[in-house]
Amino acid sequence: MELILDLHLHSHFSRATSKNSNLEGLYKWGKIKGINIIGTGDFTHPAWFAEIREKLEEVEPGLFKLKENLAKKIDEILPSSVKNNEIRFILTSEISTIYSKAGRVRKVHQLLVAPNFETVSAINDQLSRIGNLKSDGRPILGLDSKELLKICLATSKELLFIPAHIWTPWFSLFGSKSGFDKIEEAFEELTPEIKAIETGLSSDPFMNWRLTSLQNLAIISNSDAHSPEKLGREATILNCEMNYRDLAEAIKTNDQRIIGTIEFFPEEGKYHYDGHRTCNVRLSPPETKKRGGICPVCFKPLTVGVDYRVEELANHPFDYQPEKHKSVEYIIPLLEIIAELKKMGTNSKAVQELYQKAIAAFGSEFDILRRVPLEKIKNDFPELAYGLERMRQGTIYIEPGYDGVFGVIKLFETGNQRKEICGQMSLL
Template sequence: MKEYYADLHIHIGRTRSGKAVKITGAKTLTFSKVIQVASERKGLDLIGIIDCHSPEVIEEIEAGILDGEITEKDEGGLLYRNTTIIPGSEIEIYDQHCNGPIHVLAYFPTLEAMKNFSVWMSGYVKNITLSSQRIYCDGRTLQKIVKSLGGLFIPAHVFTPFKSLYGKGVRSSLAEVFDPELIDAIELGLSSDTDMVKDIKELESFVFVTNSDAHSLGKIAREYQKIRLKEPSFNELAKALQDKEGRKVSANYGLNPLLGKYHQTVCSGCLHQLLRDNEQCPECGNKTIIKGVSTRIEELSIPKMNGEKRRERPPYIHQVPLDFIPGLGPKSMEKLLKAFGTEMNILHEVTLEQLTEIVPGKLAHYIDSARKGELTFEVGGGGKYGKVKKNS
C-alpha cells in the first residue's frame, strides 16, 4: 500500500475548440491543460474531472487514447503520465422532493461507461455540452443509473447555501431525496471541515472527501486528500470510499473553513456578518440574508450524549494553498517549482531549511506556517472568500 494525493472535483472551462463547458470556468481550463497542470505542476496522483459527459470532452479523451498520450487502466481510470484520471460528471437535481437545487458528482470506471451515461443523460437535460446541468428525473433514478454503469455517487459541497444537499435541498435528511445505500461518500466543501460536522448523525456512516471544485488551473488542489491504495485506479478508489481491505482516506487537506466564501451568515446587500439568520442587517437595513455554512451545520447537529461514540475520522489538516500566501508571486513560485518539482513536494516533502535556500526567510516561514495551519484569517461569507492576514 502507498499514499496518493487526490483531487476529485476539477471542472473543464472550455473544449479545445473553445466551446464553453463550465461557463464560469476559465478559458484556459481545457482537458489537456487540466491533466498537464495536475500532473506536472501540482503533483497529483489521482484526479476526478467532472465534466467528461460533454461530447467534445469525450472526443478529446478519445484523441488522447489514439495518440498514446492516455491509456485505459485495467482497474479503471485513465492514465496520463503519473496521474490517473477518473472521468465524471456534475449534475443538478431539482425534483419534487427538493426544496432547492442539489449538485451531485458521478464517476465512472471507463470512458465507455462515461459515454453511455452521456447518451442517457442527453435525454434528460437541455444542453449535454454544459457542466452542472439540471436533470429532469428524480434523485433516486439518477443514483440507480449511475450504479448500473458501475459508477460512484457523491453529493457535492453539501453545505453551501446554493445548490447543495443541506444548503437548500433538504429540510433535515438526505433520505428526503436520495437512497443512502447508493451514496459512496460526502463532499464537505470549502467552508466546512470534519470537526464542524461531527455531530450530524446521519453522516456517521460516510467517508468524507475534500476537493478543490476548481474553476481555474491555479485552484486545482486547493483542497485534496491523501488516500491509501494499492495503486491509483477507479477500483481502488471505490474500496477507499468504503474503508475496505486497508484502503482508506488517510488525511484531508483543506482551507480553514474561515476562508470559505460561504462560512459566515451575512447580509445579502452589504455582506455585513450576522450572528443570526433571522435579523435585519444593522448596517443597511436589508432583511435578506445568506445563511452561512456554520449556521446551517449548527441547525443539523445533535450534540453527542455521554458515552456515545463517534466514527473515528482521519485528520483534517487546515492547509493554506500556495496561491493564498502573501508575497508568494509568480517569480518566487517558479523558483520553488524549478527547485522542488511540484506543489505536493513543496507542501509535504521540502524542509523549512530547503525553502530558505530558494526564497527569502520571511516568505519561507509563511509557507511553512501555511502548510501547518498556523496562519490567521479574516472570515469569509456571502460569496466572498476570507483571506490570510498579512500581519500573521
C-alpha cells in the first residue's frame, strides 16, 4: 500500500521548537496533512523517550499508535474529512556529531530510525556515556560520525543510519562550512553501510543525481519540522507493508518499494543560494564565483549555499537525469498558497480560516495539493484552484533563499518560469 512518511522532525525538547511539538500535536497534524507514518524525533532524550513509551503502543512490528484515550480527544475536534486517517509513529532521532578529522572541524547531522524500544534503550545507554543526552532533543556529541555508525551497526542490524540534509552549509555531510567532499572521507571502509541520504529542503533529487556516488542510494525527504504545522513540507512515498522491517528494507535496497519523494521547491529552502543575511546580500553561484566567494558589503567569506556546493561536487551537468529514477513531486505548503492568495501572513485569521475550510471540504493537505481534481475545488474556491493548478504545473516564480533566509514563492504574479523539470514525473 502507498504510504507517506515523514521521518525527521523534532519534539519540544529540541531547541527552537514549538511547545505543541508533542505526540498529540504530531498526531493531530499528521491527520490534517495526510501523512501515514511520522517519526517520533528525539528518541535520545530521556524525558521524551519516557513519554513515547507511556503514550504509544505497538500495533504492527516497529510501528506505533497513540493510545486510544489520547487519540479520541483529538479526533473529536478534527473535521470528519480527516478524522479517519490512520497515523503510525516510528522511532527516530537526529544526532549532531562535532569532531575534527583530517585537520578540519566537522559538524555532521544524522538521522537514526530504530525498530523497537529495546534498540533505542541500548543506543541511548551507549551514547549517554559519550555526551549529555538531556540537554537537547538533538544531542551534540563529540564523536566521529563513523564511530557513531559503528555503534549503530553493533547495536542492531535493523537500525537505519541516514546522513541528514546532506547539503546544508553548517551541519551536514557535504556542507560547505564543515562537511566533506566525498562520503568515503567521512565513513571510510564503512561507506557501503550508507544506504540512503536525506535531501534537505534546499536540494531536490535532480541535484543529488548529478553525483554518480549518490545514484544507487535511496534518496529520502522529510520535513525536519520544529512545529507540527510544518510536518510534510517534504516527505517520502513508499509502497510497502505496514511494518518496520519492510519499510527499512525498502530504504536499504532502494528497490521498487520506494516510489519517490514529495519536495519543497529547493529554491525556497534557506540555503539554496549564497549570501550574507546581515549584509542583505544574495548571490547566485556564478555571481559568487565572480566575487571570489567574498561578500561585497563586509568583505568576509560568503555563506556558500547548496546550489553552489552541488555544482562544485557534481560530475554530471545541471540538466542531467538518470535513465531510470524515482518520482519527484513539488509542492508548496497550502497555508503559503492561501497566504499569497489573500496577500496576508500565514498566521492571519482569514488565511487560517480558509485553510480549515479547504481541509473540511476536500480532506488532507496532501490530498488537496496532489490529488483532488481542480474541477471540484473550482466551484467554491476558484482562486485556490488556480493557484493549485500553477503549483501542479510548476509555473511559479521564486526568489531563492540564502544564508538562513527562506526563499519567497510567487504563484500569482507573472515572472520567469521555473526550469522545466517541475511538475510530476514518474519513470520507473
